[in-house]
Amino acid sequence: MSVVLRNAQRAVPVRRAPLRRALCALRAALGASRFDVGLVCAGNGLMRRLNGAYRQRPEPTDVLSFPFHRVAAGELPRPSCRDEYNLGDIFLGVEYIHQQCRATGEDFDSVLAVTAAHGLCHLLGYRHNTKPEWQQMYQKELEILEELNRLTGASLRPLTAGLF
Amino acid sequence: MLLARALRAAAAALRPPLRHPPRRLLSSSSSSSSPRALLPPPGAAPPLARSLWQLGGGGWRTALLRPRRGSAGGVSCGCGGLHTEGDKAFAQFLSDEIKEEKKIQKHKSLPKVSGGWELEVHGTEAKLVRKVAGEKITVTFNINNSIPPSVEDETQEEQKPDEQEPDLTSTPNFVVEVIKDDTKQTLVLDCHYPEDEVGHEGEEESDIFTIREVSFQPTGESDWKDTNYTLNTDSLDWALYDHLMDFLADRGVDNTFADELIELSTALEHQEYIKFLEDLKSFVKCQ
Secondary structure, eight states, X not given: OOEEEEEOOSSSOOOHHHHHHHXXXXXXXXXXXXXXXXXXXXXXXXXXXXXXXXXXXXXXXXXXXXESXXXXXXXXXXXXXXXXXXXXXXXXXXXXXXXXXXXXXXXXHHHHHHHHHHHHHHXXXXXXXXXXXXXXXXXXXXXXXXXXXXXXXXXXXXXXXXXX | OHHHHHHHHHHHHHSOOOSSOOTGGGOOSTTOSOHHHHOOOTTOOOHHHHHHHHHHTTTHHHHHHSOOOXXXXXXXXXSSSOOOHHHHHHHHHHHHHHHHHHHTOSOSSOOOOTTTOEEEEEXXXXXXXXXXXXXXXXXXXXXXXXXXXXXXXXXXHTOOTTSOOOOOOOOOOEEEEEEETTOSEEEEEEEEOOTTTTXXXXXXXXXXXXXXXXXXXXXXXXXXXTTSOEEEGGGOOHHHHHHHHHXXXXXXXXXXXXXXXXXXXXXXXXXXXXXXXXXHHHHHHOO
């Protein structure tokens, strides 16, 4: 039930309170409020290291998700004890995202929220390796972002829009 | 000096008194501070002392003025301190150490902290002050005991002998005070660096600094008021904690500031360490 947020970088100013609010709302929209989740705001160095270690791509990226449970898309984990009420950790490449936003003119805080939504869906088994997988994930992202938009008045769209 | 004084006392006991002896030579009592009181009466001379004087050929005064080299190598410099071979070796060691420390000194002058902070240093305590709108923000820290002990881990065990040791980093606790012009209360936030994670190479996965305690204290009073409520963040609601962190960030106390404070504190600590070594060398050597 906790959202553990860490800001481990100094490259980009990050507003913690609104990011936490967004993540809590997105988690609730997924029906997973009972589960802990970790969110680390990371710089390019950390993202490069993790991407290289776990995906053999030693380059910065926007988001990496490390699920605690292996579940099928759309299913919630079935924990057997209190310690297993954990979705896993999301590493947000805030420096990478900020650089992208500067290039595209998009709003940084909005893209952070959208990327966090994408990372959360990955923790719950959603993938986008094939078109059917992408369609399923896109739908879920749309659904939870619409809930966030309803609460905040924003107009956020899924990160995977136009991927296939 | 004590040794030299004892040697003179022994010599004085053996020689005959002169008509106008130098005051120092007749200080036969090591604890006496008044040579005049120690002048023996004229004519009173032990026979043994005369024969020794005659044997010495009259050169005894010069011999007594010249320091005798005992096993401790005493030196009569008049400073009132003990001088030993150990002291000499210690002073030489300190000279070498000071030279080496100055060679590796990263900052000859204290680095600036970005964001318009003014620095005041009083010995080991430093204060950064910033004014923004109607607020005064003060960040205070002390470099004493600010270097965490190094953690023994597998990485260190695998380190080759010729590799350089990691640099020592000063990560002091720091206190942020926020004073608003229109209130008589100061918001005080006690901040710490995580103990196990700073100093390692590469980015870590933790907050660069944390808020540990928060309290209101009367503005302008130096004494801490124990009866004022102190919020401990150990069991604090996470959302409230994030608001406090955002509050600090808005006033310039963010991760960038925390990193730059480490640079400043490390430089100040090194400076004070070198100064201490220099003072210690002067104290031991007695120039």
